[in-house]
Amino acid sequence: MTDSSNVIDPSKPSIARVYDYLLGGKDYYPVDQEIGDHFKNNLPGSVVIATSNRQVLVRAVGELARSGLRQFIDLGSGLPTADNVHQVAQRHGPDAKVAYIDNDPIVLAHGRALLEADEQSVVIQADVRDPKTIREHPDLTRLIDFDEPVAVIFSAILHHLNDDEDPADIVRFWSDQIPSGSAVFISHFRSGHNAETEAVEAKLQSTFGRGRWRTDEEIAALFGDLEILDPGIVAVPQWRPDPIERPTAVRELTVWEQLIVAGLARKP
Numbered sequence: 220m221t222d223s224s225n226v227i228d229p230s231k232p233s234i235a236r237v238y239d240y241l242l243g244g245k246d247y248y249p250v251d252q253e254i255g256d257h258f259k260n261n262l263p264g265s266v267v268i269a270t271s272n273r274q275v276l277v278r279a280v281g282e283l284a285r286s287g288l289r290q291f292i293d294l295g296s297g298l299p300t301a302d303n304v305h306q307v308a309q310r311h312g313p314d315a316k317v318a319y320i321d322n323d324p325i326v327l328a329h330g331r332a333l334l335e336a337d338e339q340s341v342v343i344q345a346d347v348r349d350p351k352t353i354r355e356h357p358d359l360t361r362l363i364d365f366d367e368p369v370a371v372i373f374s375a376i377l378h379h380l381n382d383d384e385d386p387a388d389i390v391r392f393w394s395d396q397i398p399s400g401s402a403v404f405i406s407h408f409r410s411g412h413n414a415e416t417e418a419v420e421a422k423l424q425s426t427f428g429r430g431r432w433r434t435d436e437e438i439a440a441l442f443g444d445l446e447i448l449d450p451g452i453v454a455v456p457q458w459r460p461d462p463i464e465r466p467t468a469v470r471e472l473t474v475w476e477q478l479i480v481a482g483l484a485r486k487p
């Protein structure tokens with residue numbers, strides 16, 4: 220299965236470009252801005268959700284690299300932005316290797332430009348719903364040694380899969396591929412059980428045909444049998460906050476900050 224066209228179509232909105240717009244990037248078209256503005260107007264916390272998601276990803280990759288992980292597979296990686304996974308990982312472990320996977324051709328184009336001189340990173344255009352093809356991709360098998368621990372990252376990607384696409388099965392596929400000591404990181408939209416999140420979910424469905432805001436129980440189930448590490452699955456500002464930002468661990472979060480959660484698990 221692939222719906223990974225090689226053509227960048229500026230007339231149709233793209234998840235990667237809308238997200239870039241919300242993050243304050245510059246790689247979007249008017250059609251993406253229109254959707255991004257819809258989110259901002261109807262879910263005023265959209266920018267906070269996007270930026271706090273990037274921040275937790277940076278913290279998680281930093282922790283993993285400091286703990287000795289040297290291989291990362293970033294599924295639904297998005298457009299290059301301020302602090303990318305390979306930059307964070309290589310800051311803590313210069314020999315760290317990163318495979319970026321995304322089905323949007325704009326990610327491939329920008330990723331290749333960014334990674335031209337980096338032999339420890341690749342960007343592969345592929346569909347996360349087809350994990351077997353990704354696993355067998357020659358660029359992945361050349362870079363990643365599946366006999367050594369691997370961190371598999373699902374950052375703000377699984378909520379772009381509908382239930383009938385069985386995101387838990389995709390996580391299970393990768394958990395089965397990686398050896399003991401490996402890690403799985405997931406961040407995911409959390410259902411607010413309110414009119415605002417339901418309206419945005421409906422907008423995602425009508426625009427992209429996908430988008431699921433899941434409950435804490437549903438998100439926990441995505442980890443399957445993996446051992447979820449402290450502090451569990453929590454709102455992203457509360458997931459191992461940076462010492463300088465530590466007050467977010469104790470202060471009451473805004474309603475927006477509670478709409479995206481993260482968790483990290485180890486394969487025993």
Ligand SMILES: C[S@@+](CC[C@H](N)C(=O)[O-])C[C@H]1O[C@@H](n2cnc3c(N)ncnc32)[C@H](O)[C@@H]1O
Pocket residue numbers: 234235238272273276294295296297298320321322323326345346347348373374375376379
């Ligand atoms: C919200 S962005 C998250 C980007 C990045 N992981 C982060 O957390 O900052 C979601 C990304 O997933 C990609 N994506 C959505 N569906 C996908 C699929 N079926 N296969 C591969 N990538 C997909 C989009 O193109 C987009 O770049």
